[in-house]
Amino acid sequence: MSEAVLKVENLHVRFEVAGYRVHAVNGLSYQLRAGRTLAIVGESGSGKTVSSRALMGLLPPNATVSGSARIGSVELVGLPEEDMRRHRGADLAMVFQDPTRSLNPTMRIGTQITEAIRAHTRVEPAAAKRRALELLSLVRIPDPNRRFHQYPHQLSGGMRQRVMIAIALAADPKVLIADEATTALDVTTQAQIMELLAELRSRLGTAIILISHDLGLAASYADDVIVMYAGRAVEYAPTRILFAQMRMPYTRALFDAIPRLERESHTLLPVTPGQPPDLTALPAGCPFEPRCPRARPECRDSRPPFVEHEVGHWWACWNPCKDGEQLMTELGV
Amino acid sequence: MALTEVQVSSSAVVADETAPTRTRAWLRKLHIGVPAGLLLLIFFACFVLPLVAPIPKPTGGDILNSLQPAFTPGHILGTDDNGNDILARILVGGRTSLFVALTVNLLGLVIGGGLGALAAQAGGIVDSIIMRLFDVLIAIPSLALIVAVSLSLGPGVRNTILTLSFFSVPAFARISRAETLRLREQPFMVAARLSGTSTWRIVVRHLAPNIGPQLMTFAMLGLGIVMVIEGALSFLGLGIRPPAPSWGNMIFQGQLSLSGTPMLVVWPSIALFLTVVGFNQLGEAVRLRWSGR
Amino acid sequence: MSDVATTSPAPRVFSAVLGSPALRLIVKRLLTAIPILLGVSILMFVLLNLIPGSAALQLLGPEATPEQIARLEHDMGLDRPPVERYLEWLWNALQGDLGRSLVSRQPVTDVLPTRLAVTGELVALAFLISLTVAIPLALLAARRPNRFLDRVSMVVSTAGLSVANYVLALLLVLLFAVKLGWFPAIGYTPVSKGLGDNLYSLALPAFAMAFPLLCFYTRFLRGDLVDQMQGEDYVMTARAKGLGPWQVLLRHAFRNSSFGLITIVGLNISGLIGATVIIESIFSLPGIGQYLLQGILTRDYIVVQAIVIIFAIITVLANLMADVLYAVLDPRIRYGTN
Numbered sequence: 001m002s003e004a005v006l007k008v009e010n011l012h013v014r015f016e017v018a019g020y021r022v023h024a025v026n027g028l029s030y031q032l033r034a035g036r037t038l039a040i041v042g043e044s045g046s047g048k049t050v051s052s053r054a055l056m057g058l059l060p061p062n063a064t065v066s067g068s069a070r071i072g073s074v075e076l077v078g079l080p081e082e083d084m085r086r087h088r089g090a091d092l093a094m095v096f097q098d099p100t101r102s103l104n105p106t107m108r109i110g111t112q113i114t115e116a117i118r119a120h121t122r123v124e125p126a127a128a129k130r131r132a133l134e135l136l137s138l139v140r141i142p143d144p145n146r147r148f149h150q151y152p153h154q155l156s157g158g159m160r161q162r163v164m165i166a167i168a169l170a171a172d173p174k175v176l177i178a179d180e181a182t183t184a185l186d187v188t189t190q191a192q193i194m195e196l197l198a199e200l201r202s203r204l205g206t207a208i209i210l211i212s213h214d215l216g217l218a219a220s221y222a223d224d225v226i227v228m229y230a231g232r233a234v235e236y237a238p239t240r241i242l243f244a245q246m247r248m249p250y251t252r253a254l255f256d257a258i259p260r261l262e263r264e265s266h267t268l269l270p271v272t273p274g275q276p277p278d279l280t281a282l283p284a285g286c287p288f289e290p291r292c293p294r295a296r297p298e299c300r301d302s303r304p305p306f307v308e309h310e311v312g313h314w315w316a317c318w319n320p321c322k323d324g325e326q327l328m329t330e331l332g333v
Numbered sequence: 334m335a336l337t338e339v340q341v342s343s344s345a346v347v348a349d350e351t352a353p354t355r356t357r358a359w360l361r362k363l364h365i366g367v368p369a370g371l372l373l374l375i376f377f378a379c380f381v382l383p384l385v386a387p388i389p390k391p392t393g394g395d396i397l398n399s400l401q402p403a404f405t406p407g408h409i410l411g412t413d414d415n416g417n418d419i420l421a422r423i424l425v426g427g428r429t430s431l432f433v434a435l436t437v438n439l440l441g442l443v444i445g446g447g448l449g450a451l452a453a454q455a456g457g458i459v460d461s462i463i464m465r466l467f468d469v470l471i472a473i474p475s476l477a478l479i480v481a482v483s484l485s486l487g488p489g490v491r492n493t494i495l496t497l498s499f500f501s502v503p504a505f506a507r508i509s510r511a512e513t514l515r516l517r518e519q520p521f522m523v524a525a526r527l528s529g530t531s532t533w534r535i536v537v538r539h540l541a542p543n544i545g546p547q548l549m550t551f552a553m554l555g556l557g558i559v560m561v562i563e564g565a566l567s568f569l570g571l572g573i574r575p576p577a578p579s580w581g582n583m584i585f586q587g588q589l590s591l592s593g594t595p596m597l598v599v600w601p602s603i604a605l606f607l608t609v610v611g612f613n614q615l616g617e618a619v620r621l622r623w624s625g626r
Numbered sequence: 627m628s629d630v631a632t633t634s635p636a637p638r639v640f641s642a643v644l645g646s647p648a649l650r651l652i653v654k655r656l657l658t659a660i661p662i663l664l665g666v667s668i669l670m671f672v673l674l675n676l677i678p679g680s681a682a683l684q685l686l687g688p689e690a691t692p693e694q695i696a697r698l699e700h701d702m703g704l705d706r707p708p709v710e711r712y713l714e715w716l717w718n719a720l721q722g723d724l725g726r727s728l729v730s731r732q733p734v735t736d737v738l739p740t741r742l743a744v745t746g747e748l749v750a751l752a753f754l755i756s757l758t759v760a761i762p763l764a765l766l767a768a769r770r771p772n773r774f775l776d777r778v779s780m781v782v783s784t785a786g787l788s789v790a791n792y793v794l795a796l797l798l799v800l801l802f803a804v805k806l807g808w809f810p811a812i813g814y815t816p817v818s819k820g821l822g823d824n825l826y827s828l829a830l831p832a833f834a835m836a837f838p839l840l841c842f843y844t845r846f847l848r849g850d851l852v853d854q855m856q857g858e859d860y861v862m863t864a865r866a867k868g869l870g871p872w873q874v875l876l877r878h879a880f881r882n883s884s885f886g887l888i889t890i891v892g893l894n895i896s897g898l899i900g901a902t903v904i905i906e907s908i909f910s911l912p913g914i915g916q917y918l919l920q921g922i923l924t925r926d927y928i929v930v931q932a933i934v935i936i937f938a939i940i941t942v943l944a945n946l947m948a949d950v951l952y953a954v955l956d957p958r959i960r961y962g963t964n
Contacts, residue, residue: 474899474941564790569919591799
């Protein structure tokens with residue numbers, strides 16, 4: 001088992017918005033090992049994006065981060081901005097969701113890549129250009145010499161995302177965070193980008209964090225999966241183990257809600273009713289309790305702890321799903 | 334970029350609220366309240382005060398009484414070089430200038446706004462002709478146009494209003510046309526057209542309420558602009574002619590004795606400044622209110 | 627998806643301009659400018675013929691008898707039908723002859739070069755001053771939004787936009803010329819008599835013209851920069867690369883804002899020229915603004931006609947240039963979209 005490249009412990013992120021405190025992340029912990037892919041899965045508002053932006057120090061000024069996030073021996077939480085800058089791109093890099101908006105439309109893509117290179121190493125323009133062309137080949141962009149001089153709008157969506165990956169890899173980061181990196185792309189391109197990331201991971205040994213709402217994506221491409229709900233991790237396991245046996249009812253519900261061809265046509269999609277909790281007013285008990293078909297009285301009274309109940313498999317639930325149980329029948333579908 | 338979706342709802346658990354909320358709501362009210370209050374004060378002073386308070390007449394002063402300093406009994410701000418009471422001239426001049434500005438903007442709003450919307454709705458030849466005509470007016474720098482037009486029409490309140498309309502009507506027409514064009518493509522407008530709604534109904538029920546706010550905001554900002562241009566015109570001797578007071582011609586007259594009695598320029602300048610600031614701030618605040626929410 | 631056919635690796639601006647979009651834009655705009663300019667000349671001619679009291683009356687004064695006025699009008703050619711006079715004017719104008727001033731008998735085109743030079747220098751100085759102050763100020767304000775410098779500069783620029791330029795001019799004269807004696811109140815020293823003196827004589831008027839522009843540009847630029855820094859995803863990408871705040875502000879945000887700024891500067895030229903009418907009067911500068919005003923006050927319709935047309939031509943060209951520049955600078959327009 002390789003050494004942990006990134007150790008996150010008890011991460012909390014709080015926002016002050018319009019006079020309210022929003023508790024976006026509440027005690028997230030995980031470890032990322034070199035060369036492995038970790039998927040962080042959850043719906044909008046679960047805190048998955050906020051937690052990674054917190055690692056990179058890219059949150060707006062009204063955010064407060066506490067807890068610990070260590071990359072190597074460096075503690076990222078509380079790091080002053082000037083120091084944080086040295087780690088951004090060089091140790092931790094991010095690929096964002098919408099490549100159209102994430103690239104500066106008035107700057108040539110070659111320049112946007114060399115900028116990332118020269119932010120961390122003093123190189124001459126010629127050397128930076130060579131490296132940029134290497135990166136363009138690495139992300140499988142054909143005819144890199146021509147593309148180097150082009151502007152983002154002259155490239156297709158898939159190619160733009162490849163450019164974003166090239167930019168992210170420019171300074172040889174240990175960890176690459178793909179924040180919904182394929183959500184804005186069509187399915188075919190999505191697959192291509194995911195294959196690319198997998199290939200890069202095995203070639204370069206970069207650890208990857210995949211943030212997504214798509215459990216299916218996690219199933220196909222991740223080694224480990226964390227499921228988040230209301231700012232907390234509610235289940236964590238290597239992919240095989242998780243999908244063999246989902247314990248936390250929320251994970252089960254997410255899984256069941258994925259549209260599948262095998263399902264009978266014209267049957268209702270088993271969508272969990274209700275909304276995620278108000279992050280300014282989190283309940284004392286389990287946050288999923290109001291929507292959970294397996295809820296018991298103790299679920300409202302106290303929060304279930306996030307514990308390694310089985311080997312390598314962590315969850316936070318008072319009444320987890322048993323082996324072979326079907327959540328679908330319990331929902332009356 | 335919304336990172337989280339905040340549902341600020343009432344729930345069983347007490348929400349975690351911080352203090353600044355209430356202050357911020359208060360500040361927003363001030364934003365509109367202060368300039369509105371200032372303008373109300375100015376309007377009151379110019380339109381009501383001369384009728385009720387014992388203020389001397391603005392014209393027909395005794396030349397032997399000229400250039401009295403401030404706080405002379407009977408003349409709070411002193412007198413000008415013709416012996417006229419400065420405060421009276423400022424208040425009455427303000428009345429004239431405000432009246433001109435309001436009328437000019439009203440004309441612009443109605444005629445310009447109407448024509449612009451018409452051009453955009455009608456499209457085709459009508460649009461081309463109307464906009465070409467306005468393009469001719471817009472091609473000439475505003476002040477030059479105004480000065481040239483005032484030459485033909487002559488001085489005086491009524492003519493000044495007509496002259497300044499050459500500036501306001503094209504300006505409103507442009508905005509109105511742009512806004513109408515933008516609105517035309519909105520789904521609800523397309524739906525109205527397709528369902529056979531009569532043009533009149535479309536204009537009254539759909540168009541006017543939607544471009545109305547923008548035009549009103551523009552009108553408010555325009556009030557400040559027109560006041561300044563009217564001042565410029567009167568300053569150049571082409572707008573409101575002495576002895577009738579206007580802040581512009583008062584500033585011009587004061588210029589002649591700038592070194593000796595600077596206050597002759599300063600008082601009307603302050604009045605003009607405060608009024609324009611009031612209009613601009615109110616216009617800004619209203620714009621934010623209407624677009625931000 | 628097909629790519630734009632760019633054969634050379636770094637297409638030059640030149641070939642981009644000669645390539646279709648920008649050139650077509652220029653030609654189209656120039657073609658539409660012609661009827662507009664014609665319209666301007668007709669409008670002015672109509673207006674000027676409605677004037678009560680002709681130039682002859684002005685020249686001779688109120689004591690003149692009707693016969694004297696009629697005779698002078700005949701000499702000046704003012705008694706011919708308006709359409710004939712207009713067409714004659716137009717014919718001459720197209721050949722470069724803008725007529726002779728009714729008052730001074732000097733050909734307008736003789737006087738123009740020096741006067742244009744004065745106004746040109748004034749306007750150029752105004753832009754220079756306003757941009758030199760506005761750009762750094764806006765950058766500093768946008769660097770720390772809502773802090774002290776930002777708030778102060780926003781309040782001052784907002785207030786500054788409410789000050790009439792003639793008021794400002796007089797106050798500047800009051801303070802700097804009358805009370806402090808640092809600058810001359812009126813008068814113009816041409817460059818030939820020394821650049822220092824020349825700039826000295828233009829200092830106050832240039833600043834009076836620059837101030838409202840300065841306020842406007844500061845507000846605009848600061849707003850645009852802050853919008854980008856807080857709202858645009860590519861700013862997040864730039865930060866994620868490890869770039870420092872100034873690098874992000876300058877290389878990304880300001881770069882994009884500069885296009886809008888250039889367009890606005892081009893569009894402002896028209897308003898600035900209009901402002902010269904009043905500023906040149908206050909400071910007694912022999913530019914075309916003052917020439918126009920004099921022409922108006924003396925009912926010299928030849929001069930007024932000529933200057934207004936020139937103003938209109940400058941306006942049309944300035945707006946055109948602003949649009950073309952934007953098309954050339956914005957790569958999305960320059961290279962077209964897929």
